[in-house]
Amino acid sequence: MTTGKLFILSAPSGAGKTTLLKRVMADLPGLAFSVSHTTRLPRAGEVDGVDYHFITRDQFEAMREHGTFLEWAEVHGNLYGTSRPAVLAQLATGVDVILDIDVQGAAILRKSATIPAASLFISPPSLRELERRLRGRGTDSEETILLRLKNAKIEMEAALDYEYLIVNDRLEQAIDTLRAVVIAERSRGHRLPTGQAIEILGEL
Ligand code: ADP
Ligand code: 5GP
Numbered sequence: 001m002t003t004g005k006l007f008i009l010s011a012p013s014g015a016g017k018t019t020l021l022k023r024v025m026a027d028l029p030g031l032a033f034s035v036s037h038t039t040r041l042p043r044a045g046e047v048d049g050v051d052y053h054f055i056t057r058d059q060f061e062a063m064r065e066h067g068t069f070l071e072w073a074e075v076h077g078n079l080y081g082t083s084r085p086a087v088l089a090q091l092a093t094g095v096d097v098i099l100d101i102d103v104q105g106a107a108i109l110r111k112s113a114t115i116p117a118a119s120l121f122i123s124p125p126s127l128r129e130l131e132r133r134l135r136g137r138g139t140d141s142e143e144t145i146l147l148r149l150k151n152a153k154i155e156m157e158a159a160l161d162y163e164y165l166i167v168n169d170r171l172e173q174a175i176d177t178l179r180a181v182v183i184a185e186r187s188r189g190h191r192l193p194t195g196q197a198i199e200i201l202g203e204l
Pocket of ligand 1: 016017020168
């Protein structure tokens, strides 16, 4: 039996999901990040096993054949997947697990619905601002930026399929909203804002 809850987060690349997550995870205990597997090459500063498990296409395909992935998708020309055993092991420890996955992966999980999940979409305030952020981040080539902007328009169409939509315009406000959603979802599950079960219920 699992005790933690899944939080599915999607956003067009550059919307600020990583920035928001880092801040909220630093504030709220009991949240764990699911480290995906990908065939994408590491960006400067990315660490294997922390940001992603960086693997080859052959390795990815072998894992996929073995049914290792809870969901997987091809995004911007690379393969990405969520390890089922890793997520189940994290949930079993009682922590809530954050999946940073694209709109295709979120749709797969929504259909299978085997694990309780809350879904959140993070949107930039505009496509112009998204472009500014992608360029400002300085981690991607011009070709990659153009591909990500093109895909952003398609990804934005899926925003209404999510339970929560957070517009990351003013950073501090978006952080507050994301934190509030996690706390509210924990309350729905009869748990404290910090994630533990409410003790008095066990005493009744
Ligand atoms: P993602 O993980 O969604 O691809 P990042 O978190 O890497 O996006 O953010 C992309 C860039 O935008 C980063 O340089 C980040 O500092 C910047 N950024 C994030 N949120 C905001 C915001 N609310 N206002 C301005 N810049 C932001
Ligand atoms: P990036 O290359 O910028 O880190 O991520 C590109 C896209 O892949 C983002 O939309 C991110 O959410 C998505 N992604 C990362 N890991 C996974 C995963 O395990 N599954 C799916 N479906 N998408 C993922």
